Amino acid sequence: MPDAVSPRGFWAKLGYGLVLMLTGLLALLWAAPVIWAFIASTRPASEPLGRGDVWFGSHLTLENYVRAVSLAPFDVYYMNTIIIVTMILGVQLVTITLAGFAFAHYRFMGKKLLLFFILLQLMIPTTALLAPNFGTIRALGLFDTRLAIAIPYFGSAFGTFLMRQAFLEVPRDLVDAGIIDGCNWRQLLWHIYLPPSRSMLVAFGLSSVVWHWNEFLWPLVVTNSDKSRPLTAGLVRFTQLGEIGAQWSLLTAATLLVVAPLFIAFLIFQRQFIQSFVHSGLK
Amino acid sequence: MTTTTQPPGRRRRREPILPYLLILPTFFFVAMFTAWPTILAFYQSFFRQRLNIAKFREPTFIGLGNYTALFSDDRFLLVLKNTLIYVLVTAPVSIILGFLFAMLINRAIRGIGLARLAFFQPTILPMVSAATIWMFFFTPDYGLWNTFLQRFGYSGPQNWTGNPDLALIAIMIVAIWKNAGYYMIFYLAGMQSLPTDVYEAAVLDGANGWQMMWRITLPLLRRTTLFVSTIAFIGAFQMVDHIFVLTKGGPSRASTVLLYYLWQVRFENQDVGRAAALTVILIAFLLLFTVTNFFLSERKEGDYA
Numbered sequence: 001m002p003d004a005v006s007p008r009g010f011w012a013k014l015g016y017g018l019v020l021m022l023t024g025l026l027a028l029l030w031a032a033p034v035i036w037a038f039i040a041s042t043r044p045a046s047e048p049l050g051r052g053d054v055w056f057g058s059h060l061t062l063e064n065y066v067r068a069v070s071l072a073p074f075d076v077y078y079m080n081t082i083i084i085v086t087m088i089l090g091v092q093l094v095t096i097t098l099a100g101f102a103f104a105h106y107r108f109m110g111k112k113l114l115l116f117f118i119l120l121q122l123m124i125p126t127t128a129l130l131a132p133n134f135g136t137i138r139a140l141g142l143f144d145t146r147l148a149i150a151i152p153y154f155g156s157a158f159g160t161f162l163m164r165q166a167f168l169e170v171p172r173d174l175v176d177a178g179i180i181d182g183c184n185w186r187q188l189l190w191h192i193y194l195p196p197s198r199s200m201l202v203a204f205g206l207s208s209v210v211w212h213w214n215e216f217l218w219p220l221v222v223t224n225s226d227k228s229r230p231l232t233a234g235l236v237r238f239t240q241l242g243e244i245g246a247q248w249s250l251l252t253a254a255t256l257l258v259v260a261p262l263f264i265a266f267l268i269f270q271r272q273f274i275q276s277f278v279h280s281g282l283k
Numbered sequence: 284m285t286t287t288t289q290p291p292g293r294r295r296r297r298e299p300i301l302p303y304l305l306i307l308p309t310f311f312f313v314a315m316f317t318a319w320p321t322i323l324a325f326y327q328s329f330f331r332q333r334l335n336i337a338k339f340r341e342p343t344f345i346g347l348g349n350y351t352a353l354f355s356d357d358r359f360l361l362v363l364k365n366t367l368i369y370v371l372v373t374a375p376v377s378i379i380l381g382f383l384f385a386m387l388i389n390r391a392i393r394g395i396g397l398a399r400l401a402f403f404q405p406t407i408l409p410m411v412s413a414a415t416i417w418m419f420f421f422t423p424d425y426g427l428w429n430t431f432l433q434r435f436g437y438s439g440p441q442n443w444t445g446n447p448d449l450a451l452i453a454i455m456i457v458a459i460w461k462n463a464g465y466y467m468i469f470y471l472a473g474m475q476s477l478p479t480d481v482y483e484a485a486v487l488d489g490a491n492g493w494q495m496m497w498r499i500t501l502p503l504l505r506r507t508t509l510f511v512s513t514i515a516f517i518g519a520f521q522m523v524d525h526i527f528v529l530t531k532g533g534p535s536r537a538s539t540v541l542l543y544y545l546w547q548v549r550f551e552n553q554d555v556g557r558a559a560a561l562t563v564i565l566i567a568f569l570l571l572f573t574v575t576n577f578f579l580s581e582r583k584e585g586d587y588a
Contacts, residue, residue, distance in 0.1 A: 015492075023387040027401035030460065033416045034404060036427065040419070049425060095308045102305035106298060118309055121317045123573050127521045128542065128565045131549045131558040132320035132327070155312030185301065214409035216524040217542075221550060232409045236527055239415055248419050255415045259408055266407050270396075274403060277465065278472045 041065070041253040049248050057249075064253035071241065071250075073226050074257055077234035084150050084219075084230055085212045089205055091154045096204070099155075100163025101189050105175075115164075121157035130221050137222050148222040149230065153212065159204050162279070166197035203276035210273075213262055231258045321566065327559035334553040342556070349560035358536060359544070365451055366520070366541040366568075373458045373522075374515040380459065381466030381511065382504075386496065388467075389474045399471075402464035410461060414525035417457045418444070421529070450530045450538035457525050462518070466511045473507035474500065513576040517569055541565055 040049065041064050043057035068074065102108075103115055126133070133152055142148040170193055178192045194201075216232040223229045229237070235258045239251060266273050328349050330342035353359045384402045388395050405413060420428040423441040440446045443453040477500065485495050501508075523543040526532055532539035532547065539547070542565060549558035 019387065020392075023395075023398050026384070026387070027398035030464070031401035031404065032427070033413065033420065033460070034408070036419075037416045049419075095312070098305040099309040102302040106302040108298075108302045111302075114306060114310065117318070118306075118313050120321075121313050123570060124317055124321055124566055125517065125521060125569070126316060128569060129317065129320040129324065129562065131545060131555075131562050132323040133316055134549070135323070135555075136315065136320065152312070152316035155309040155316070157309075157313065160309055185298075210407050214407075216409065216411050216527070217546065220527070221546070232411050232524075235409075235415065236411050239418075239528060251415055251419070255412045259412050262407055263404070266404070267400075270400060273407065274399075274468050277406065278468050 037252040037255055040248050041256055043249045045247065045249055064249045065257065068238070068250055068254040068257060072234060072238045072254070074231070074234065074254070076226055077229060077231045077258075080146055080228060081213060081230040081232075084146050085209050087146070087150045088153045088212050089208050091150075092156050092159055092208060093201065093205065095154060096156050096159030096163045097189070097194070097201070099160040100167055101185075101193060103160070103164040104167035104170075105185075105188070105193070118155070118157045118160055121155070122161075126152045127217060130218055133218075134221055142222075144223050144225055144228050146228050149215075149219045149228070150212075152218070153208075156204075156208075159208070162200055162204055163197065166200040167193050170196055200279065202272070203279035206273060206276035207279075210262060210277075234258075324559045324562040324566070327555060328563050330556050330559075332555040334555060345556070349556050353557065353560055353564075361536055362539050362541060362544045365537070365539060368451065369455060369458075369540050370516060370519040373455050373462070374512065374519045376455075377459045377462040378466050378508070378511055378515055380463035382470050382508075384463060384467040385470035385474055386500075389471060399467075402467055404464065405461045406465040408461070410522065410524035411528055413461055414457060414528035417453075417460075417525070418529055421453055444530045444538075445534055447534050447537040450534060454526060454530060454538045454540075457529070458519070458522050461522075461525075462515065466515060469507050469511050470504060473504045477503055509576060509579060513573060516572040516576070520565065520569060520572075541568070 039056055042060045042062070043049070043064070044059065044061050045063060045067065047057045099118070103111065137143055137148045137151075140148075142151065174192055175188065178188050183191065214232060215230075216236070219230050219233045220236070223233060226234070235254055238254050327342070329344060329346060331339055331345045331348060332342040333339040388398050388402070420426050421443040423429070423443075423445075426441075428443065429437070429441050440449060443449045481499055481503075482495060485499060490498070520540075521542060523540060523546070526538060526540070526543050530538040532543050541561065545558055545561040545565060548554050548561060
């Protein structure tokens with residue numbers, strides 16, 4: 001929109017230049033933590049950071065990454081996070097598609113009430129319910145399993161709502177044509193409703209993966225061993241290991257290990273990520 | 284064609300049980316992990332139950348005992364105060380910064396994508412990773428934060444996460460840094476759907492950039508602002524991961540907020556009853572903010588009509 005207003009005159013140009021400089025400065029400030037973490041992680045361990053000396057070391061090295069991996073079972077944490085995130089996404093894609101379809105396609109008694117009931121999850125987020133949910137996980141005998149971390153998210157109010165909206169956009173004539181052709185509900189869903197809604201499903205999927213990859217508090221509460229601990233909880237444990245102390249190169253290396261897959265994916269598919277976050281409005 | 288004569292109530296295919304079956308999985312998980320725990324927390328909040336003290340292990344009904352104990356406890360009152368400061372500062376500041384960033388980068392010039400990337404990237408970092416990096420920034424003596432501030436003449440306390448006056452501020456800085464770029468993308472999406480002719484007309488009328496921002500952009504983005512503030516306020520109540528890394532709620536609870544306190548009460552003190560009461564209080568806050576925002580948006584919609 002401000003494109004419509006290209007700067008005219010000396011003062012306008014000066015102002016425009018200042019705005020651009022401000023943008024650049026702020027952007028640099030915002031990116032500083034990650035840029036610094038990357039630099040610090042490449043510093044040789046024999047050269048600890050000190051006053052006025054917090055930048056590159058004498059040479060670049062990957063030794064911090066190697067040491068981080070040898071000090072904590074990051075491979076197990078990785079597996080756990082990937083399994084948890086996949087499990088949640090896999091189940092969610094099915095549950096939200098089915099529920100979204102039911103709410104968009106059918107008329108039935110109590111439809112509004114049911115939708116409202118499910119949307120309660122938006123108002124009372126699962127994170128706030130960690131104390132009573134912990135009791136449920138205990139009672140189910142799921143404590144310290146990957147399933148325990150995933151199961152509260154199997155039903156998604158937001159996903160259901162998104163899919164319902166996407167399905168309501170599908171042209172009615174298309175649906176009627178399908179019905180006349182004798183499609184059963186599975187064929188209707190698969191061949192008529194889903195194809196035009198795929199981008200919404202992808203958008204929801206991306207943000208679901210990011211949100212659950214990053215989640216910390218709930219996994220912390222329902223795990224107590226490395227066999228089920230995801231990357232986030234593993235990292236916090238790692239930072240609190242006695243022998244780590246203030247070895248910043250090592251800490252930053254571990255931090256970047258946790259972040260790397262998502263971050264690299266984000267750099268490559270920046271546009272899709274941002275789109276998906278805008279679409280789904282959930283982290 | 285039959286399609287045009289049917290009422291817009293559309294697709295009212297009548298199937299006796301199929302829709303219910305399709306909703307069942309979602310219903311089941313929402314019932315089990317949203318509805319049931321809400322009821323359970325409410326119920327448990329009327330009982331005294333502490334798992335680490337033998338004689339209190341079995342629940343005993345004590346009416347509003349947990350609530351009265353909390354509200355007459357200075358520690359809890361401090362936590363409430365911290366929470367309100369935390370939420371009422373981080374949410375608006377992140378929103379305003381998000382709007383500012385969107386204004387700054389909403390232009391088609393080379394390299395602007397890099398700025399967008401810089402502002403947005405904290406959103407996809409896990410909060411605990413971000414906090415680990417910030418832990419170094421806040422390190423006394425050679426941390427970058429103090430070094431940076433000293434450039435501007437700052438000579439105050441150095442230990443931000445260990446100073447009772449600064450710990451909460453340190454926590455808020457990280458939260459704002461993490462969220463501003465997230466809110467930015469909603470404003471950016473909103474701005475890109477604004478009609479350009481309004482701005483062209485405003486330019487012809489001699490409006491300057493400042494006037495256009497206040498008189499056109501902000502009013503037209505009111506719905507975006509309402510949406511963003513709903514997710515920002517609800518999000519702020521839940522954003523506590525970095526506290527585990529940076530301050531552990533200290534020193535002397537100076538940076539303890541409601542959800543973190545709830546975690547401590549339940550999992551360090553093993554106090555089920557008190558934690559249930561805290562859960563109910565947290566839910567009350569969340570509902571208060573959601574409902575307020577909802578009614579605000581309803582009223583504002585009315586203004587337009």
